Amino acid sequence: MNHELLQKLAKAQTDEERSWIVTESLLSTLSPELASAAYAAAVPHWFNADILAALRPELQAQSSQLYTELQTLPFVEEFFGRGHNVHDLTRNLMLKHLWHEHQDEFLTLSQRAAEYFFSSNERQKTITEQPETQIEWLYHLIVVDREWKGSEFWDLAQKWNNNFRVAELESLITTLLEQIAAERVATPAKAEVYYFAGKAEFRVYKVTKALERYEAALAFYRDTGSRLGEANTLVEIGILQENLTLGLEYCQAALELYTQIGDKYSQSRNLIYFTSKILLKLGRQKEAVDALNRAIDLAREVPYEIFVEYATAKLREIQVL
Structure with a gap:
């Protein structure tokens, strides 16, 4: 260990700083080629020769040797079944060094990884779904898509939540939270x-944790001015x-916000599945009936016949009671 390195280590204030000095x-x-490949290899959770070639196209001819x-x-x-990992x-x-000192390079590598x-x-x-690959794709996309206008994450998270694929949803959330914790993700x-972290926690009956996640989502939605997101949360x-x-x-x-933005589908859904049900539990039957009738009117305007049928059936149940 040379004198200069020892001096740097002596001046370091934290274990992390000392670890980076040794790593650097x-x-x-x-x-230069191997160092370049090493930084590229650190961007995804795992790598092989093909991934290296994709992330460092200028070194494509050397990718197998560098790997x-x-x-x-x-x-x-070794990363079992997929190659290797840093x-x-x-x-x-x-990653911290790349993000703070060479952010353009970090974003370029992340774009290529996505x-x-x-x-x-x-x-x-066409063969079989690969959840790990889908999660890794979104892990990189969430960094490079700064506007976050696409529905890629929402569609996948909703699909896994609706199909009770709790393990996949939890893995997706945990992986994306890595980028958020590192402060590399835009507010939207x-x-x-x-929001989906709240759903994932609720799926495993962790109500307190779910509420914490939803409260965080609510604050972020309000920061971005997303009234739909705020209402859903x-x-x-x-x-x-x-x-x-x-x-x-x-x-x-939430119903007030749906009304303000003119979302009749969500207004009807809210009245049928949430507001009217709580009103019935509170013994406020007339208000529940009014809510269901209002929901039917809104559903017919959309139109969304399933809501009409469900609300009508619910009204019949109330009248029998």
């Missing part, structure tokens, strides 16, 4: 991730309240 020193001993050389480095380990501690240090895993996922669709994406918070009166207040607040 090791990286500086590598050839072999990377496996000899002390911070690279050890978590070293990987996090390298494109690679998207293409890989599309190729696999944070809101959606925390208010409903989720409302239906988790033990106090029915408080739950009703949340659902009615």
Whole structure:
């Protein structure tokens, strides 16, 4: 260990700083090509020769050799069934360095990774679904898509939630929270991730944790001015309240927002599945009937016949009672 390195270590204030000094020193001993490949390898959760070639197209001809050389480095380990990965501690240090010191390069590598895993996922669709590849694709997309106007995450999370695929949904949320914790994600994406994090927690009956996630989502939606997102989250918070009166207040607040933005579908859904049900539990039968009749009128305007049929059946039940 040379004198300069020892001096740097002596001046370091934290264990993380000391770890980075050692890591950077090791990286500086590598050839430019191998060091470049090592930084690229740190961006995804796992890598192989094909991934390296996609992330470093300028080194494509050397990707197989570089992949072999990377496996000899002390911070690279086998990733069962998929190739290899950079050890978590070293990987996090390298990503932090790239993000703060070479952000354009980080974003370029992330864009290439998103494109690679998207293409890989599309190729696999005709054979079998690969949740790990879908999650990895969104892990990179959430960083490069700063406006977050696409529905990619929402569609996949909704699909897994609706089909009770709890393990996949939890894995997706946990993976995306890595990027959020590292402060590499724009607010619109944070809101959606925390919204579905609430759903994931509720699926495993962790109500308190679900409420924490929804409250975080609510704050992010309000920051972005998304009244639809705010309304949807208010409903989720409302239906988790033990106090029915408080739950009703949340659902009615959501209903006001749906009305303001002219979302008749969500107004009808709210009245049928949430507001009227809470009113019935509170013994406020007339108000529940009014809510269901209003829901039917809105559903016919959409039109959405399923809501009409369900609300009509519910009215019959109430009249029998």
